[in-house]
Amino acid sequence: xxxxxxxxxxxxxxxxxxxxxxxxxxxxxxxxxxxxxxxxxxxxxxxxxxxxxxxxxxxxxxxxxxxxxxxxxxxxxxxxxxxxxxxxxxxxxxxxxxxxxxxxxxxxxxxxxxxxxxxxxxxxxxxxxxxxxxxxxxxxxxxxxxxxxxxxxxxxxxxxxxxxxxxxxxxxxxxxxxxxxxxxxxxxxxxxxxxxxxxxxxxxxxxxxxxxxxxxxxxxxxxxxxxxxxxxxxxxxxxxxxxxxxxxxxxxxxxxxxxxxxxxxxxxxxxxxxxxxxxxxxxxxxxxxxxxxxxxxxxxxxxxxx
Amino acid sequence: xxxxxxxxxxxxxxxxxxxxxxxxxxxxxxxxxxxxxxxxxxxxxxxxxxxxxxxxxxxxxxxxxxxxxxxxxxxxxxxxxxxxxxxxxxxxxxxxxxxxxxxxxxxxxxxxxxxxxxxxxxxxxxxxxxxxxxxxxxxxxxxxxxxxxxxxxxxxxxxxxxxxxxxxxxxxxxxxxxxxxxxxxxxxxxxxxxxxxxxxxxxxxxxxxxxxxxxxxxxxxxxxxxxxxxxxxxxxxxxxxxxxxxxxxxxxxxxxxxxxxxxxxxxxxxxxxxxxxxxxxxxxxxxxxxxxxxxxxxxxxxxxxx
Numbered sequence: 197x198x199x200x201x202x203x204x205x206x207x208x209x210x211x212x213x214x215x216x217x218x219x220x221x222x223x224x225x226x227x228x229x230x231x232x233x234x235x236x237x238x239x240x241x242x243x244x245x246x247x248x249x250x251x252x253x254x255x256x257x258x259x260x261x262x263x264x265x266x267x268x269x270x271x272x273x274x275x276x277x278x279x280x281x282x283x284x285x286x287x288x289x290x291x292x293x294x295x296x297x298x299x300x301x302x303x304x305x306x307x308x309x310x311x312x313x314x315x316x317x318x319x320x321x322x323x324x325x326x327x328x329x330x331x332x333x334x335x336x337x338x339x340x341x342x343x344x345x346x347x348x349x350x351x352x353x354x355x356x357x358x359x360x361x362x363x364x365x366x367x368x369x370x371x372x373x374x375x376x377x378x379x380x381x382x383x384x385x386x387x388x389x390x391x392x393x394x395x396x397x398x399x400x401x402x403x404x405x406x407x408x409x410x411x412x413x414x415x416x417x418x419x420x421x422x423x424x425x426x427x428x429x430x431x432x433x434x435x436x437x438x439x440x441x442x443x444x445x446x447x448x449x450x451x452x453x454x455x456x457x458x459x460x461x462x463x464x465x466x467x468x469x470x471x472x473x474x475x476x477x478x479x480x481x482x483x484x485x486x487x488x489x490x491x492x493x494x495x496x497x498x499x500x501x502x
Numbered sequence: 503x504x505x506x507x508x509x510x511x512x513x514x515x516x517x518x519x520x521x522x523x524x525x526x527x528x529x530x531x532x533x534x535x536x537x538x539x540x541x542x543x544x545x546x547x548x549x550x551x552x553x554x555x556x557x558x559x560x561x562x563x564x565x566x567x568x569x570x571x572x573x574x575x576x577x578x579x580x581x582x583x584x585x586x587x588x589x590x591x592x593x594x595x596x597x598x599x600x601x602x603x604x605x606x607x608x609x610x611x612x613x614x615x616x617x618x619x620x621x622x623x624x625x626x627x628x629x630x631x632x633x634x635x636x637x638x639x640x641x642x643x644x645x646x647x648x649x650x651x652x653x654x655x656x657x658x659x660x661x662x663x664x665x666x667x668x669x670x671x672x673x674x675x676x677x678x679x680x681x682x683x684x685x686x687x688x689x690x691x692x693x694x695x696x697x698x699x700x701x702x703x704x705x706x707x708x709x710x711x712x713x714x715x716x717x718x719x720x721x722x723x724x725x726x727x728x729x730x731x732x733x734x735x736x737x738x739x740x741x742x743x744x745x746x747x748x749x750x751x752x753x754x755x756x757x758x759x760x761x762x763x764x765x766x767x768x769x770x771x772x773x774x775x776x777x778x779x780x781x782x783x784x785x786x787x788x789x790x791x792x793x794x795x796x797x798x799x800x801x802x803x804x805x806x807x808x
Contacts, residue, residue: 262609266609
């Protein structure tokens with residue numbers, strides 16, 4: 197198990213096709229699964245990608261269009277049938293909590309887990325935090341209220357330099373403090389600075405998910421300097437007008453966001469069903485920003501390998 | 503195009519797997535599509551089977567368990583995105599109409615077609631009728647209110663005997679009356695009996711869909727003498743207790759229903775996810791009723807070939 201994997205379960209746009217499924221991703225944070233959007237069929241794709249329902253406790257819904265949330269009732273019902281315990285939190289706008297809350301209370305009243313809705317708004321806000329990661333929202337510009345999600349790993353522990361520790365007789369119980377950056381004080385009160393006993397922690401990775409949005413300066417500001425972004429690329433250059441009209445982006449605009457925000461890597465997705473081959477979208481994007489890849493169903497990306 | 507095709511889009515039970523999808527069938531009645539149950543993913547399977555959204559105007563939901571109806575919001579939203587016109591009628595229990603009505607009014611308020619809910623009950627009743635077919639409900643025995651659907655073709659038109667018509671100088675305008683069984687009266691007032699000018703109409707086919715039910719005498723009575731039945735076969739013999747407890751059937755019980763009702767052909771489905779190979783279910787069923795086949799996703803059955 198790696199530290200931070202992104203799994204793409206669906207990266208098509210509203211009309212699902214035999215080539216692409218509606219939006220759904222799963223971020224695997226050291227074995228804890230976080231689902232980002234939940235299009236119809238998400239539960240089946242979880243199975244296909246061998247991601248365990250039992251490890252899924254947080255679901256983040258970017259906005260209330262069906263292709264981003266119609267998989268929720270089926271997924272949650274199946275999780276309950278399988279006897280999943282603990283709590284499942286759906287981070288979602290108020291109206292979504294009402295709609296799906298009612299539906300699940302009717303179709304899946306006796307649940308094996310506690311279902312919580314965390315009501316999110318459209319402003320920048322930290323909406324989730326644990327030992328490993330913080331998740332915050334930032335506003336996108338779509339036809340309905342819509343947010344992106346920024347996943348940011350917390351600072352990691354430093355690595356022990358075993359030889360140096362042995363040379364200074366650091367006792368085992370102090371290793372955790374060392375990893376947290378503390379200096380070691382010997383029994384004879386000599387201070388050994390931390391950096392003599394440890395090496396740099398791994399970098400903390402950040403990932404921003406920009407589901408449905410038109411090209412927007414505020415998106416650029418929000419994702420400035422992150423390592424990875426997923427940005428919708430519904431259309432190619434020839435459909436830029438459609439993109440503007442329908443509050444979507446072209447692949448080129450997605451790449452401009454990546455470049456202007458100074459991110460390291462860009463993943464495209466949310467392809468219109470008019471494209472039978474997204475290579476053209478990739479080419480247009482790469483003219484603006486070379487480190488771009490096409491998202492695809494079944495793909496797992498190790499985000500540590502920036 | 504044949505006259506009456508049954509397409510199986512999903513024949514798994516509640517927990518969808520990579521082998522079987524939740525319940526969904528499409529009956530093609532001379533080009534008019536009628537969907538029977540609508541599990542999650544139905545819209546994608548329609549595409550996979552090349553069945554046209556534009557020809558789908560009636561959806562029949564047997565009961566309000568998620569694996570029989572969670573595909574509705576996505577399917578109807580996509581049909582609207584594709585600009586389908588006319589009316590789409592969902593035949594469903596009252597609580598289902600309320601749940602999905604609210605959901606669609608929120609997620610898909612501007613619809614390209616008129617959405618109607620035809621509220622059905624659990625008793626025997628004709629719930630739909632057109633020139634070609636009548637559809638009636640009959641009660642099943644499940645944990646929640648649940649009905650089967652009986653599709654019965656109307657009597658068909660007789661076949662013209664072209665040679666005989668020529669011999670009696672029957673004018674073209676009278677052919678339709680002939681096909682309906684009327685006698686021909688010559689200009690000189692001689693009555694030519696219909697059977698001298700036509701041959702027998704094709705047989706009218708009947709098909710009964712029994713989704714979720716335990717073995718039940720009232721099901722046998724309801725499907726007596728029909729040509730084809732689909733009957734759930736969630737379990738094998740070794741799980742008969744589970745079948746009783748959960749108001750489901752074994753494959754053998756399904757076959758007994760077929761035999762005792764004197765039907766011609768039986769299709770099995772709604773397999774529990776514990777079976778990786780349903781051959782054992784088929785064998786047990788065939789011990790009771792030889793003309794049994796295993797339903798499977800992607801299967802199209804010409805019901806005229808009884």
